[in-house]
Amino acid sequence: MKVKVNQILDSQPTINKLLQTEMAPRPAFLLMRLAREIDTELKSFQKIRNDLIKKYGEELPDKSIKVKDENFKQFEAEINPLLQTEVDIKADLINLSDLEGIKITPIEINSIFVFLAE
Numbered sequence: 001m002k003v004k005v006n007q008i009l010d011s012q013p014t015i016n017k018l019l020q021t022e023m024a025p026r027p028a029f030l031l032m033r034l035a036r037e038i039d040t041e042l043k044s045f046q047k048i049r050n051d052l053i054k055k056y057g058e059e060l061p062d063k064s065i066k067v068k069d070e071n072f073k074q075f076e077a078e079i080n081p082l083l084q085t086e087v088d089i090k091a092d093l094i095n096l097s098d099l100e101g102i103k104i105t106p107i108e109i110n111s112i113f114v115f116l117a118e
Contacts, residue, residue, distance in 0.1 A: 027098035
């Protein structure tokens with residue numbers, strides 16, 4: 001399935017929450033496969049993001065790096081197209097019915113909607 005990097009970022013907290021929830025074996029297996037695929041794409045994104053932060057940032061006294069205010073527009077001009085990039089996730093959709101009985105908010109459902117089948 002094709003998804004945008006920003007959709008993956010948005011889904012991560014909900015996926016992590018679901019990974020800690022008891023469920024039937026099949027949806028648990030599908031969720032683990034999805035999480036592995038997502039993790040691979042997130043690692044690639046984080047590496048490029050960190051490189052951009054270093055490029056446009058400055059080191060703070062606590063050794064963290066922050067994008068300089070005067071460089072923020074350039075940083076944003078490079079990071080936004082990256083966030084809109086489509087990537088291919090090789091995982092099956094999770095049936096919405098498999099999440100019955102699991103407490104999940106409408107906002108959380110929305111964040112993983114791209115990975116769900118009705």
